[in-house]
Amino acid sequence: MKAICWMGRNTVEVQEVPDPRILNARDAIVRVTSTAICGSDLHLYDGYIPTMKKGDILGHEFMGEVVEVGPEVKTLRVGDRVVVPFPIACGNCGACEHGLYSVCENSNPNAGLAEKFMGHSPSGIFGYSHMLGGYPGGQAEYARVPFADVGPIKIEDGLPDEKVLFLSDILPTGWMGAEMCDIKPGDVIAVWGAGPVGQFAVASAFLLGAERVIAIDRFPYRLRNAERAGAETLDYEEVDVFDALREMTAGRGPDACIDAVGMEAHHPTPAVHAYDRVKQATRMETERPHALREAIMSCRNGGTVSVIGVYGGFVDKFPMGSLMNRSLTLRAGQCHVQRYLEPLLGRIRNGDIDPSFVISHRMALEDAPRGYRMFRDKENECNKIVLVP
Amino acid sequence: MSQEGDRTTDRLARALGWASLGLGAVQIAAPGAVGRLSGVGDSAPARGTVVLVGARELFHAALLLGGDRPAPWAWTRVAGDVLDLTMLGRVVAARTGTRRLRAVAATGVVAGIAAVDLWTALRVGRRGAGRPGGRGAGGPGGHVRSLRAAITVNRPRQEVYRYWHDIENLPRFMIHLESVKTTGDGHSHWKAKAPANWTVEWDAETVQDRPDEVIAWRSMPGSAVGNRGLVRFTDAPGGRGTEVRVELDYDVPGGRLGLALARLLGEHPEQQVRDDLRRFKQIVETGEVVRSEGSPEGTRALRQAMQRPAQPVR
Numbered sequence: 001m002k003a004i005c006w007m008g009r010n011t012v013e014v015q016e017v018p019d020p021r022i023l024n025a026r027d028a029i030v031r032v033t034s035t036a037i038c039g040s041d042l043h044l045y046d047g048y049i050p051t052m053k054k055g056d057i058l059g060h061e062f063m064g065e066v067v068e069v070g071p072e073v074k075t076l077r078v079g080d081r082v083v084v085p086f087p088i089a090c091g092n093c094g095a096c097e098h099g100l101y102s103v104c105e106n107s108n109p110n111a112g113l114a115e116k117f118m119g120h121s122p123s124g125i126f127g128y129s130h131m132l133g134g135y136p137g138g139q140a141e142y143a144r145v146p147f148a149d150v151g152p153i154k155i156e157d158g159l160p161d162e163k164v165l166f167l168s169d170i171l172p173t174g175w176m177g178a179e180m181c182d183i184k185p186g187d188v189i190a191v192w193g194a195g196p197v198g199q200f201a202v203a204s205a206f207l208l209g210a211e212r213v214i215a216i217d218r219f220p221y222r223l224r225n226a227e228r229a230g231a232e233t234l235d236y237e238e239v240d241v242f243d244a245l246r247e248m249t250a251g252r253g254p255d256a257c258i259d260a261v262g263m264e265a266h267h268p269t270p271a272v273h274a275y276d277r278v279k280q281a282t283r284m285e286t287e288r289p290h291a292l293r294e295a296i297m298s299c300r301n302g303g304t305v306s307v308i309g310v311y312g313g314f315v316d317k318f319p320m321g322s323l324m325n326r327s328l329t330l331r332a333g334q335c336h337v338q339r340y341l342e343p344l345l346g347r348i349r350n351g352d353i354d355p356s357f358v359i360s361h362r363m364a365l366e367d368a369p370r371g372y373r374m375f376r377d378k379e380n381e382c383n384k385i386v387l388v389p
Numbered sequence: 390m391s392q393e394g395d396r397t398t399d400r401l402a403r404a405l406g407w408a409s410l411g412l413g414a415v416q417i418a419a420p421g422a423v424g425r426l427s428g429v430g431d432s433a434p435a436r437g438t439v440v441l442v443g444a445r446e447l448f449h450a451a452l453l454l455g456g457d458r459p460a461p462w463a464w465t466r467v468a469g470d471v472l473d474l475t476m477l478g479r480v481v482a483a484r485t486g487t488r489r490l491r492a493v494a495a496t497g498v499v500a501g502i503a504a505v506d507l508w509t510a511l512r513v514g515r516r517g518a519g520r521p522g523g524r525g526a527g528g529p530g531g532h533v534r535s536l537r538a539a540i541t542v543n544r545p546r547q548e549v550y551r552y553w554h555d556i557e558n559l560p561r562f563m564i565h566l567e568s569v570k571t572t573g574d575g576h577s578h579w580k581a582k583a584p585a586n587w588t589v590e591w592d593a594e595t596v597q598d599r600p601d602e603v604i605a606w607r608s609m610p611g612s613a614v615g616n617r618g619l620v621r622f623t624d625a626p627g628g629r630g631t632e633v634r635v636e637l638d639y640d641v642p643g644g645r646l647g648l649a650l651a652r653l654l655g656e657h658p659e660q661q662v663r664d665d666l667r668r669f670k671q672i673v674e675t676g677e678v679v680r681s682e683g684s685p686e687g688t689r690a691l692r693q694a695m696q697r698p699a700q701p702v703r
Contacts, residue, residue: 003700005698005700017700017701018700018701018702018703019701020682020701021701021702023680023681023682023685023702024677024679024680025676025677026675026676051696053683053696053697053698053699054698055698055699055700056683056698056699056700057699057700072676090671090674090675090679092543092674092675093543093670093674093675094541094543094629094630097543105670105674106670106671106674106675106679107679109679109680109681109683109684109687109688110681110683110684110688110693110696111667111688112660112663112664112667112688112693113693124679124681127699130683130693130696130699133681133683133684134681134682134683134684134696134697134699135681135682135683135699136682136699136700136701137699144682144701146679146681147675
């Protein structure tokens, strides 16, 4: 089959690889009908996630048709149409039992590696480094889905791929970002990063009852999308974000701040950007945490900072004093997608949200190398790419 | 080994120290000549490497000549030899003609020296093992290795105990075991994979078995690899399942050499026991060992260090 393989920094290639086969009794094989490139795939593309290996198949947002099931999968049948959540979760361990699917205790065969970087291991993730399992991803014609009796959600009505594909990651991720803010009537929510996840966080915050949502980015087309979802916008290259937020909230600061940026943030002051860029390039820190620092400093006293942008390791100049002295709550996590599938599918069905508004480009799977470049360089107002094998 | 033997080993180690001092001095003073003679060459990077190796030799010399009991430091030379042989191996592979011949000759000489270093270092290992009450009291030429690990399994204690109690299940999650067969009356026959594809077999007996609480076993006297194991099962607080705590003691064949060799072959005993327990948890909770294309055999220390690409297995 054809698959998109990571071949080192800034290189992805279309390769001919063997078709997947069942390795565990609870596996299913899915013929991929739609898959997408995620902002977090760019962290892999740019070479900032450790333990990638040449030849790794990328992609953790995908859906398709079940073509084979292992003997222990009783919930799916050949021919079922499914969306596959990006974290792999067994459904049996203590974490899964508590709905913490992205920290499943059994799905990472390389837990020992992850423990060296993070103390304890999170779940395995499709196409997201060997430290997170060494699982091939879904930017391919076929994918093996472990624990297929737990993760995938069946799409039984005629909803098109484009409306449900993002249940695999970015819609529930944006939703969880807003949910972690514990939104109360009157709350003002600020969202750093108006990419697709940020756009979904904006929409989710409104659905969860936010009074105002403020989106922060530097690309006009992304800010326009956030605006369409109802947000007020700030271009951090035009205004001082901290001052602007203070002004907009009459000195309080936003009640909750969502970091939907992660490890490769940009800073409008070249010197500050260069400081973290150099440290990241020389591997003295793994992150460029400008958005996170600003979110913490901007948040109102006693407010919540919700982190859904991806971080890989260690952060410098972390404003711990601000966090501690001002009674902030820091919440974070890879999305526990399985938890949100049913409720969010319900909201798509009843028209609360149509996630396809984030799509800017559709391409054949073979065009993924061009897609990665375009998405990274933000050319042609590239907001979200859907690949069709 | 006798006091006399100890002194011989120390004398030998000191002689190796003087050899290090001489070689290091020459390498630093005339890196070009050493490089040419050994087939490495006398380019600037080659000379730089020779100087660095020379500096390392001086470091060995300082250790071996500096102390009262230099013998154990012979291990540092063994480590150095491994480095040198690796580098020379790459030189041999990359060169042709006369330079290759020189590199081969140099490799032969270093291999000879390595043998002497290893022999010296090993004498120290044996000496340690012979000490009354020493750590090596577990077996002839042996070294007792104690390992501890624990994990929480989200299943009732009876069920977790029952799975382990059927010791023929052990090879499903203890990756080094090939098979365990019960032979009746609390006795069993064990087969294990040793480094470098060797197989070790022994008989064992269950010495303690309190249902839902503890199981302990030990190898019968005269086994090639003496070992003892104990596993405890307790309720985890708040309905979190069962806490499983394992203690393993085994006599490492070949003493320190055995340990060093095992590490060179990519064995990490502490992580192996943790990985064993991870697999145990996977089986009891999910039904089987979880596999990915990067680690198709499931959780395994060696595989984690050397992953396949994340592509389907053919």
